[in-house]
Amino acid sequence: MPVTYSSYLKLDELLSLQQPVSDGPEHDETLFIIIHQVYELWFKELLHELDYLKTLLARQDTPRALGTLKRVLTILKVAVAQIDVLETMTPLEFLSFRERLESGSGFQSFQFRELEFLLGIKNPAALERYPAGSANRRRLERRMAEPTVWDAFLHFLAGAGHPVPRELLTRDVAAPITAAPALQPVLIEIYRRDPMASTLCERFVDLDEGLQEWRYRHVKMVQRTIGGKRGTGGSEGAAYLMTTLNQPAFPDLWAIRTELGHAP
Numbered sequence: 001m002p003v004t005y006s007s008y009l010k011l012d013e014l015l016s017l018q019q020p021v022s023d024g025p026e027h028d029e030t031l032f033i034i035i036h037q038v039y040e041l042w043f044k045e046l047l048h049e050l051d052y053l054k055t056l057l058a059r060q061d062t063p064r065a066l067g068t069l070k071r072v073l074t075i076l077k078v079a080v081a082q083i084d085v086l087e088t089m090t091p092l093e094f095l096s097f098r099e100r101l102e103s104g105s106g107f108q109s110f111q112f113r114e115l116e117f118l119l120g121i122k123n124p125a126a127l128e129r130y131p132a133g134s135a136n137r138r139r140l141e142r143r144m145a146e147p148t149v150w151d152a153f154l155h156f157l158a159g160a161g162h163p164v165p166r167e168l169l170t171r172d173v174a175a176p177i178t179a180a181p182a183l184q185p186v187l188i189e190i191y192r193r194d195p196m197a198s199t200l201c202e203r204f205v206d207l208d209e210g211l212q213e214w215r216y217r218h219v220k221m222v223q224r225t226i227g228g229k230r231g232t233g234g235s236e237g238a239a240y241l242m243t244t245l246n247q248p249a250f251p252d253l254w255a256i257r258t259e260l261g262h263a264p
């Protein structure tokens, strides 16, 4: 059989995957399913690119690392912008099928947790939402045990001759990334004297800010759609999401901004 557009993209399978569960079915459920599926595809692509970024950093390949970061940031912008589409759904339109979601929620998106883990936001409590031994739990456990993109970046900086503290290069990579005051003077020197590495630092800040922007737009969408109702995933809803808003992935890059100035 010759390859066609449809066979290459497996369109028959892809287009059979949007199956509303509400009676009728309710008109807006199709949009709700498609937008979540599109997000999961973008999460898959982001994981693919961020894994590649780690390989490029290990090879000290700065130009390609910058190109990959640009792609990641562009996808993130698209992901944030897509929230506009879902915001065309009114609270009553959502309520018309919400109860059919039962306990289903983006809370359980294992790819979103993988993304967080890969960026260094490693919360062991997130593992507990998946049954021990299940495929998704194992997937997350593997991500938990893996070095983060920040670890890859610190090794890259050390390889470029910057005096990254040894304890950071040998840290337990399953632990979350937390602020490391001993690294901050090193980063300040990089900003002053190494334009390529400092450009990479700025792209990491963009990435961190992009994820926070997604969290902000998501919580605003939640507030306008369900107000103060509890989430289908069992959390307090918007009140819980507000606690995640100011959670930087790369805290040292934010911390240095107060001190940052030209060399004396």
Ligand code: HEM
Pocket (backbone or CB within 6 Å): 035, 036, 039, 040, 086, 094, 105, 106, 107, 108, 109, 112, 218, 221, 222, 225, 226, 230, 231, 232, 233, 234, 235, 236, 237, 238, 240, 241, 244
């Ligand atoms: C009407 C639209 C939406 C509503 C009302 C909504 C509501 C919520 C609520 C209340 C939570 C908190 C957990 C819970 O108890 O359920 C949550 C978490 C989450 N949602 Fe949504 N959501 C919507 C759309 C989306 C979309 C389109 C995505 C894209 C994948 C998404 C991804 C997530 C993720 C990843 C979390 C976990 C966030 C975290 O724990 O930091 N949500 N959502």
